[in-house]
Amino acid sequence: MDWYMILKAFIVGGALCIIAQILIDKTKLTPARILVAYVTIGAILGGLGWYKHLVDFAGCGATVPLTGFGNLLAKGAVSEVQSSGLVGAFTGGIKAASGGIAAAIFFGYIASLISKPKIKKQ
Amino acid sequence: MKKVGNQSYMLENPVNIAATASIVGPKEKGGPLHQFFDQCLxxxxxxxxSWESAESKIVKETVNMAISKSGIAARDFDFCFAGDLLNQCIASSFGLRETNIPFIGLFGACSTFVESMLVASSFIDGGFATNCVCAASSHFCSAEKQxxxxxxLGNQRPQSSQWTVTGSGSAILTKDGTGPFITSFTPGKxxxxGIKDANNMGAAMAGAAEDTLIRHFKDTGRNPSYYDAIFTGDLGHIGKDILIDLASSKGYNIKSNYNDCGVLIFDKDKQDTHSGGSGCGCIATVFSGYIYKMLQEKQYKKVLLMATGALMNSTSSQQGESIPGIAHAISIEL
Amino acid sequence: MKPIQSKEEYQAYVDDKTPNSPILKNCFNAFLVGGLICSIGQIIFEICKTRGVDESTSYTIVSMILVFCSAFLTSLNIFNKIGKFAGAGSLIPITGFANSIVSPAMEYKSEGYVMGVGAKMFTVAGPVLVYGISTSILVGIIYIIFNTQSLILV
Structure with missing residues (x-):
């Protein structure tokens, strides 16, 4: 196991979260807007080919935060464009990110079947 | 009923508060006023x-409890004035659909409880009614959802946010009785x-509270020391401090005898409710539970009860509108 | 205190009265939890790699496992407590995305499985998909414009 890589994932992932936390606390941005900003910025950086360097450096520290989700969408679109042209711009993004999206929808549905919301006890 | 000043009214025949009832949720049970409530869920x-039907049930049971405490038969009631925070006030209308009492639904956001008492007392003083039921409710979960x-959702609540009270309070107002009496009121403007932050309701409503409070003093010629206690509905810790400042800037010192129901109902430090309680149920339960019992025990002889409301919905705040506030005051004396 | 004359003056006064969020503590917690989630992801990735799974499939497996864990913790009514502690630390990783889909699904169950669970599932996460997917399509189109040699119109 590559412990150095795990440490880098910790630091980069944590740092991305700190930036978002500062945005939440210092500006009036709601969490939904911050998620949108992160995914959009990730897709733009991914499209420019810059986000790849962060992924090479920190692995899951770069792919697990939502910027990584945006990067995955953009990267998928670009590589699909290379293989199948304009249609690829539309199919590539979701195809690359389908695992996470499908899992979230499916597990979300299952969770709603088996569980009920409860009040925050705190 | 006689109008005094710009917008205050003195009742010629003070209206009797015959009985009150309150039912609250588990969070309120853990708060400092728990022993005053009739029932804690x-x-x-x-x-x-669903939470919506739970809120309706709370309204229904609270009103039934208040009616049975008053000893007046349900058929002898002329009006029921009630409201809540859910869309189209379904908690009240669904909860009270089996009461068989003429129903007037009211909406004044979190000021609904005092609004209902204000309307009921003018009906009674004007001779249009003998016995009325007033009620208001809110539910933390249904309010969060709406x-x-x-x-x-794993989000953090801002420091200025308030915790919607789960509960309902109901008061029975009658023409005759031994008190406490509603003697005057000042409906608010x-x-x-200009506050746009929906997580800082106390600041949005404090201006309306100041306006009504000072109007009441000017119209009636009273000053803050006339009252043993002045209560606002749900300004919370931040709004309470702001109101004290605003009032003092106009020359009224209310620091010694003023408190806020949203401050009283929760223990801020232990219960992590940030700026305090809010919702229609806040002043409704604190009045029906705590303040009414204090009046009965003659701890207070003159109380000014002022409910505050933030007149907004989730659409208006998404559209970037500011939050208008309102406050209605009634004075209750033995 | 002097009487307040304008809305701007009132807003400034209110900002002064409103307590600030404990930003240092929040950032520390966000760093801790966010870093932890990412390093758990990295551990899963390393395990996949030693078993000979290729890189992009490994990243997908990491996402799916983290999404599952988030959905599971949400259904146990635990995720909101983690979120309250961690703030952006649990929001920004894909766990936050999963939570934002699972929590409205559970919340709107009372409105039925089609118009409740099915329709309301995306009330919070919808914008993320809309903006993420739209940006990726634009990126693809721009790529075509700037790399004409790769243009293979269907």
Whole structure:
């Protein structure tokens, strides 16, 4: 196991979260807007080919935060464009990110079947 | 009923508050006023399938309890004035659909409880009614669902946010009785201080509270020391401090005898409720539970009860509108 | 205190009265939890790699496992407590995305499985998909414009 890589994932992932936390606390941005900003910025950086360097450096520290989700969408679109042209711009993004999206929808549905919301006890 | 000053009214025949009842949720049970409430629930659903129907059940049971405490038969009531925070006030209308009392639904956001007492006392003083039921309710979960986020969403609440009270309070107002009596009231004007942050309701409503409070003093010629206690509905810790400042800037010192129901109902440090309680149920339960018992025990002889409301919905705040506030005041004396 | 004359003056006064969020503590918690989630992801990735799974499939497996864990913790009514502690630390990783889909699904169950669970599932996460997917399509189109040699119109 590559412990150095795990440490880098910790630091980069944590740092991305700190930036978002500062945005939440210092500006009036709601969490939904911050998620949108992160995914959009990730897709733009991914499209420019810059986000790849962060992924090479920190692995899951770069792919697990939502910027990584945006990067995955953009990267998928670009590589699909290379293989199948304009249609690829539309199919590539979701195809690359389908695992996470499908899992979230499916597990979300299952969770709603088996569980009920409860009040925050705190 | 006689109009005094710009917008205050003195009742010629003071209206009697014959009985009150209150039912609250488990969070309120853990708060400092728990022994004053008639019933504390163990869970927010109370055996119902949804929070909305749980809130309706709370309204229904609270009103039934208040009616039975008053000893007046349900058929002898002329009006029921009630309201809540849910869209189209369904908690009240669904909860009270089996009461068989003529129903007037009211909406004044969190000021609804005092609004209902104000309307009922003018009906009674004007001779249009003999016995009236007043009620208001709110539910933390249904309010979060409608105004904010799903309960299970892992978000942080800002320091200025308030915790919607789960509960309902009801008061029975009658023409004759031995008191406490509603002797005068000052309906409030809509005041917009330009606050847009839906997580800082106390600041949005404090301006309206100041306006009504000072109007009441000017119209009636009273000053803050006339009252043993002045209560606002749900300004919370931040709004309470602001109101004290605003009032003192106009030359009224209310620091010694003023408190806020949202401050009283929760223990800020232990219960992590940030700026305090809010919702129609806040002043409704604190009045029906705590303040009414204090009046009965003659701890207080003259009380000014002022409910505050933030007149907004989730659409208006998404559209970037500011939050207009309102405050209605009634004075209750032995 | 002097009487307040304008809305701007009132807003400034209110900002002064409103307590600030404990930003240092929040950032520390966000760093801790966010870093932890990412390093758990990295551990899963390393395990996949030693078993000979290729890189992009490994990243997908990491996402799916983290999404599952988030959905599971949400259904146990635990995720909101983590979120309250961690703030952006649990929001920004894909766990936050999963939570934002699972929590409205559970919340709107009372409105039925089609118009409740099915329709309301995306009330919070919808914008993320809309903006993420739209940006990726634009990126693809721009790529075509700037790399004409790769243009293979169907």
């Amino acid at each position: 163990e869970d927010e659903f109370w055996g119902e399938k 105004f904010r986020f799903p309960l299970e 809509i005041v917009d201080m």
